[in-house]
Amino acid sequence: MLLLSVRQARAALAVRSSLLAAGYNILAATMIVGLLLLEAKGGDRLVLWLVVLALVTVFRVGLSFRLRRFVQSSGVPEDIVRLACITAILHGLTWAALPTLVVDVDMLGADPSVLLIMGGLIAMTILRQAGMSHIAFCFCIPIIVAMIWNFANHGGIVGIVSSFNFMVLTAWMSHLLLQADKAFVDSETAKLRNQAATQNLTIANEDIKHKNLRLEVLANGDPVTGLYNRTYFNGRLAGEIAAAKIGNRQVGLVLVNVNRFKLINDAFGHRGGDQFLAILGQRLKNLVGPDAIMARIGGDEFAILLLDGNVSENSRIVALNMIAPSLAPVTIQGVKVNSGLSTGMAIFPDHAEDAEGLFTCASMALSEAKRAGPRQVREFDLAIKKRIDRQRDIEQDLGEALAKGELETRFQPQIDLATGDVVGFEALLRWFHPRFGAISPPEIVDAAQAMQLSEALTAFVTEQICCLLQRLASLGLPDAVVALNVSPREFALYDVSVMLDRITEAHGVDRRLLEVEITEETILDPVVAGEQLSRLEAGGYKLTVDDFGMGYSSLAYLISLKIARLKIDRSFVSDIDNSHKNKAMIVALVGLGRAIGVDIVVEGVETAADAATLRDIGCNIGQGYYFARPMPVEMLPKWIERQKKSAHDDDISQVAVA
Template sequence: MLLSSARRFQAISLLENCKGALLLNIGVAAAVTCLILLRHGVADGLIWWLLVFAMAILGRWQMTRKLQHHHLASTRPRETVYFLAAGATVNGMAWALLPICFVDLDLLGHDAPIAVIMGGLISGAALRQSGSSLMSMGFSSPIGLSLGWNFISHGGYVGLIATFELAILISLVYHLMFVSERRFLRGEIAKLQNEDATRSLTIANEDIRQKNLRLETLANGDIVTGLFNRIYFNGRMSGEIITARLNNERVALLLLDIDRFKLINDAFGHRGGDQLLKILGQRFRDAAGQDAVVSRISADEFAILITGPDVRDKSKALAQTLLEAAREPVSLGNTGVLPGISGGLAFFPDHADDTDGLFTSASMALFEAKQAGRKQWRLFDPQLKQRIDRQRKIEQDLEKAILSGKIEAWFQPQVHLASQKVVGFEALVRWFHPELGHIAPPDIVRAAHAMQLSERLTVCIADSACRLLQALPELGLPDATVSLNVSPREFTLYPVSDMLDRLTKHHRIDCRLLEIEITEEAMLDPELAGEQLQKLENAGYKLAVDDFGMGHSSLAYLIGLKVHRLKIDRSFVTDVSNNHTNRALIAAMVSLGNSLNVDIVVEGVETEAELQTLRAMGCDIGQGYFFSRPMPAEMLPNWLHRFKTEQKKSRRAVA
């Protein structure tokens, strides 16, 4: 661990020194250029060498910037040293090319000053990069080899002696490089050991001091915000409720929750999150005043206890004030954040008669505020508890109801308005709860989503639809369809098309007789359901758009998805005989359906007048109480018999 830390410091130190080394290289290059110009004049080789040198320096500078930008010296020190050594090697090679490839220099003759400068570069590398022998050698070796080659090329005893002395100098420099690196690492390790020992003593002393402080503050206070903590708040609220009960007074509890606090915590870290909590806590305390008890009771939840005269009005005004105060920007680092809070308010004894009940009531009001869109507060409504308890009971019993067969599929007939023939049925979920009575389909769907039972619920209804399709030929309806409602969110939870394929293959039914009803938001959001809807269409399932006209339909999607039916919402059908606006809207939809060769199904047909009007307007298929209410599958044969009998009587009467 200490060696890793020392190498990390080594990489950081080398990276910091790199800019100075680059500036030194540029200065030395300028001096060498001046010497060459004085002795050799302007030569093409010099200009080409300056270009190569500039590219090497620029590349090394760019690499240094990237290493610093990505903080690799701290995270990957060994790789950083390798990169720096590679850059130094390229830099050294640029120097080495000067007397070999670009300018004809006699470094043992009248160009000896340049040889001295290049030798100085070798020595300087040993001193400046003393923390890394790899980097020093990478820079020095090409220069040394270049000098040696030039000395040998000079010839004679002078060249041999100079080469021999250069070899000795380089050997000595290499030895010093290795020794310096080992000394550097040993020094850093020793320093880190001393720092660890000092830090351990400091931490131990600070820990003792903090424990003493913590023992004093934990009893009543929250360390992050300086507000009261939940333990103190609960005790204080219990005492205030007892006092209020004796004096026949009210106590108000206001719960506040920071909206989407986790996102802020993830974006700015725990330090940023704590800073936000501290700032908002101070705002709450300032706005509440001295008479209120302000506490942080959980990670991002605050509680305020209000007592005294005019509690009801005072607490409502305070809730609104706090919401406005929380909307002011908070600076986290260099970023301005606009926080939002949601609130729930409850009163003793109006909504609860003890501490736990008051907390529960305020929590339910807070939940309602969040469900309503956040950044608002709600006063507890007793009916809210009933709704929440009812939905919770539905969620708890749903899985058992599916397994035991209590969840059923009922079917409502669809009749061709012109021929008065039954052409299909819509499968509708039904559940009679032994305690709660009839459960509305939207409540069942919500509970299934909350309990992750959406697929199991849809499988249950789809299986009943497939079994009905098996029985329809025997009832004289071999071409009748059965439609199945699929919630848009189901397309994001599981592969609907694969599930339906398994069921249709298992029951050996024609998938073209199974119609999938979707709402417009599923059709209009390609990311939500586009791929699966395409799979359903390719497999041969019929697609119907439910509640058509209630959303924002797109003609492009209607054409592209090859929708077979558009179901007009019942709100357009109500009193259509007397409502000119509804007739105009339905006429437009019928015209669209005719243009696209799509059947128009009208829901909510309840009277003879509505039937006649819709038939005259050219609607294809009707569905509603005028024909039949939804019924279990076993009741369909008797209904079909009665319906056919009534149609025969009606035709005879007309004849």
């Protein structure tokens, strides 16, 4: 930035010097022409030369005026300097033409006035262009060469000595010009640094004043709600715990969080959000009473310190009162907004021995309450800490496990209920943690999203699927599909279609054999996933809706996306022979599938009776422990061979019975 400013200053100097040079050039040219005309030299050619010089001077002046407007805004001031140099060369060449092409003069003989004026012009240029040697050299060098040429034509010892002296004088003046350039750069740099230092000091001074003012206002209070702020609350919490240790008494801490506060900010703006917090904060303060210490410790988080009476019981009462449905809605800009809250609580010394530990325990309890859903209360216990510690360790270990290949993809077969043929597989992720044992797939997915590993995790499973697809033809199943589960939240984290295209293209597999399983939740969020789902369908992948019947799928989206299969959730298959409701539900879903032209896959087939009932109802494909558990890819060849033999034996039995 400093270098750019110096270059801009040099560009400004170049423009100014070009403007000043115009006057000297016109004056010098007029004097020379007048003197030569008096001596009857040059005639019309001399007048024509004066006109050309005037035009060049006017062009140079006009260009300089135009460039003045762009000096400070130009990001490449060197371009302005180059233009100034070009016009200076043009000017210098015009002057050089005078003693060489236009008129026959002898500067060392009959025309010393020409030598005096042109030499003065060179000296004036060098003096006025101090700091801009580029332009001075461009202007003076053609004139100097022309004058030395004139000296040489004069001949004799005078011409030789004059040429030599002129060259020495020119070299010395060039040296002075370069020194002036360096002095200009040093001076401009020092000036800019001083300006920057002054500006920084001014900004720092204003910043200090502003911060001091804020510190005065916010020393103890929150400006939005009028409650205590986090700094004051933390100090008070530490002090009360120190006093409680001496007095052998309890201290209760309740944390309160506003559910989905971001939506309020998005709907009403930050001013509306602040208004909401101010009203809510005062209501909560009135609710907990004058003896409790209450503060706003974060954007949408409040903290309450309870010290008197039965602290444990009072803390539970306060926590429950915070989420009471009777808490009236807050009116913002004429709109009533329900303030759904979640609360977490912890007690000193039951749960922690110091202020930091107590705050951590209450925060864990609050996180557990929020995870459980809106309007929940949680009191800290060791189970919460154990679960959160476990979750943290899983998240931290996932990246290394993925890199080391410790995760495993297993495949559960899908069977045609009518023929017993294998028609596909579902890829299921497995991870056996060295400390925690088997980690459930939802935990793995949640950990991947927390650690920003979702794409890497799904890409790993996709690689395994592609490797299996390359083998299935040799196992006699060229048309079998393999299903990949994609969490609805993944569509908001990265482009699933791009990742799948990249991997399937690298492996050269038929995309029609890769089935993407999504949930009804994904279909119901077309803003996030709609475009990607359309690209997946257009790319040739099969789309399957998993756990169908558990949500609220839009039939319009099912039809528009050309869903290939609907997977009925296992909860409907449980005890299907004895549950008329479940059987009726599956019959209805099968009818819906037929109506929109999609296959029905039923999960959770556990017994032969389940398989027979589902086949009679009209289900196409079954998946469950009755057929096979999820298995490593190495076990598939033998299992496929046994399944083919079993299906063949069943066909023979049916023929014999017929």
